[in-house]
Amino acid sequence: MWRDESVTWQVAHRSPGAILDLLGRVDAVHGLYYVLMHGVFHAWDGGLWALRLPSVAATALAAAGVAAVAHRLVGERAALVAGCVYAVLPPVQMYAQEGRSYALVAAAVVWATYLMLRERWVAYTLVLLAGCWLHEFAALALLAHAFTARHARGWRWSAATVVALLLPLAAVSVRQAHQQLGWLGRPSWQDWAAYAVVGGACLLLARGAPRDLVRVALPLVLLPPGLLMAVSLLNPWYVDRYVLYALAGPALLAGARLAAARGWWPWVLAGALLVPFGIWSAWLRTPESRKDDVLAVAAAVRERARPGDAVVFMPSRRREWLLSSPEVYEGLRDPALAAGPTASDSLQGTELPPERIRAGLLASPRVIALLDPADQPLDPYPREAAKREVLASRFDLCSVTEVRGARIALYTPRGDCPPPRRSPAGRGP
Template sequence: MESAPPARKHPEADISRIAPWRWLPPLAAAALGLWGLERGGSMWRDESVTWQAAHRPLGGLWELLGQVDAVHGLYYLLMHGVFAVWDAAGLPGGLPGGGLWALRLPSVVATALAAAGVAAVGHRLAGERAGLIAGLAYAVAPPVQMYAQEGRSYALVAAAVVWATYLMLRERWVAYAGVLLLGCWLHEFAVLALPAHGFAARRSRGWRRSAGAVAAGLLPLALVSARQAQQQLGWLGRPSWQDWAAYGLAAAAALLLARGASAPRELVRVALPLALLPPGLLLAVSLVHPWYVDRYVLYALAGLALLAGARLGAARGPLPWLLVAALLVPFGWWSAWLRTPESRKDDVLAVAAAVRERARPGDAVLFLPSRRREWLLSSPRVYGSLRDLALERSPAASRSLQGTERPAPEIRAALLEADRVVALLDPAGQPVDGNPGEAVKRQTLVSSFDLCSVTEVRGARVAVFARPGGCP
């Protein structure tokens, strides 16, 4: 005899009747997101790309997406609108400060919505207590807090996947397909939630039709992004042992929480595949095509939070809560660290400040490698005061993110005409690009210039070179 679908387990769990406790997870997520939102006035390079792309005119943004970053196109369009509304309201928009708030507030809001969605799913499948704890567990998870404060799409994708899960349980198939397709257009790896949902709705014709609609709706983006895959993801290597170890720990925790009678069968059937399948499938695919980054499947943490909520909601005795209290200590330290510039790979605003302090009128600038031009593109006043020796066509003119550079002989000739050069380099010990343009930059600086100073900045070095005898 066919069992009843999970959607009918708790018919009283209707979000139209919002009990006071249901405000706690989104409020906690919002409070944590707003805490230290500016991260000491820092911004890392991925956020800088968002800022640059979203500030292009719509025509220029469309041209850019035809060449690169189509996978983030809908998010850039959304952020274009956010910045336009922010500026129209007369709010401070320059970076740092007001611009950082505009850049990151959508992710804060999305994380609060995701926490509310996790609580709603937990309530529907395991009751109010489990739903409350699951929503709070999602809100306090350090990776969730990290991307709640980042000007990228991952928090928005997680919110879409979580609410699509809830709509699946309610058997609202048109809405389910629309919300999940929205998540996929914000980042196409949200489609990995489909096989996870398939475990919970495997007998449903409505889900199969919705899954087909999502796949069909995602196809145009998939075709465009496939052409851009090498340029978009070519920097990635195969998953490291740390990636596999992190997945193994998360999988072990999920399986442990799913064991026993305290975890409702219906919740396990929804939460366990959501926690395991998206990252597991992406890791497996990345053995052939290196595409794995943990933030691409951030939404998998919702499955782990649901399992934790169900287990703690049914817990009796002090031991489980003593374990939670013990985890709050490292979580608290981790959370505080996430609000510092050191929590990201680099700080483009610190790089720009270092350049501003060291550059003189008439100085040239050189980026090693060329993709590090992004460090100054979000500080146009600093960048505009320098001569970019290697640049052939600007990012806007070349319909690219960092612009295109001159051939190697032209770069060398331009360098030999300069008296002082501010060079922006990766940290010491990083691999160097071997293409002719990058090689001639390094060779000419070493052979024809004196190194005047090197300043270490978070994730970067700012070096000043001068012709022999020109250093102060």
């Protein structure tokens, strides 16, 4: 479990009233997803299985939706291939096994696309609106759908309804945008390169593909990510997972071209691509594929903690590392904490003023500090500076343990470091 999944876990375990109180201050964009996950955990508190099963099911549903679109526009053979192509794409596999909303959003957009082709406008409106309320950037799919259905009067009414009913969420999330997306930078050259490679490949696949399919698939892969990246040059809002549903476009085009292929070489090429995809897929199922591993951090703290130990998070947002392991966190003293996440209607709680943090640390016989990796920048805020100053000037650093995406440091007052552990005699230190 990494930190974003930990947010899902701890928010979904709050009461419905506490979730609503939180959404009024932060994370409204994920509000419907948190409510859904609260229902999942209420029905079955199955740990990581319960956390991730909705994403697994949603990815299967999205793959079926891609197949349904291809079946309607091309035929059965293209449907089978397109659905399989979508399922094996590495980004799709990544978010299929993650307890966040992106797989559910992709399923909603794909099935809304199918309903658009069937001109089932009420169902289209409801499904796309659900996707937008799961994550409002699903609304960018309307730009792609406009190229296919802009002359249909029913689509215009549906699009207007979706936009109108999304406005309340947009109004709240815009007020929260600074704290919600403040960590983002502008798209990197790698983002632009990936967009160019995928877009160029889709333009090549579109040559000779059925025209109706191209009108559906090409706008879907080009417009939502392209527009979000362009907007992010001014307001950094782009992350590839926000438009995961765009990958339905290349899956549709690849499925149609492979289904129509004559000879053996297209299938050999597709089979060759499965080798790096398989390696990538295996890597995605390791802790190294995520920024951190909150369960590993909690296990390392559990191993080192003693009754009465203080725990300090540097920076404070890393409190998330222990919030999904309450049996570990509740056994420690948090001298910087003013109010916990639920009491403060926040994700990681609120902290005391610097002088009170300093006094709390000085009264601690041992401090377990949870820090970012050494190559990460230090937060300049007064509270964080106070933590660093006290530990550096009044404590000895006794040990540092690196866990995926984190460091766990043990501090004691000057001269109180425990002696280093020794191996059995004759085996060295």
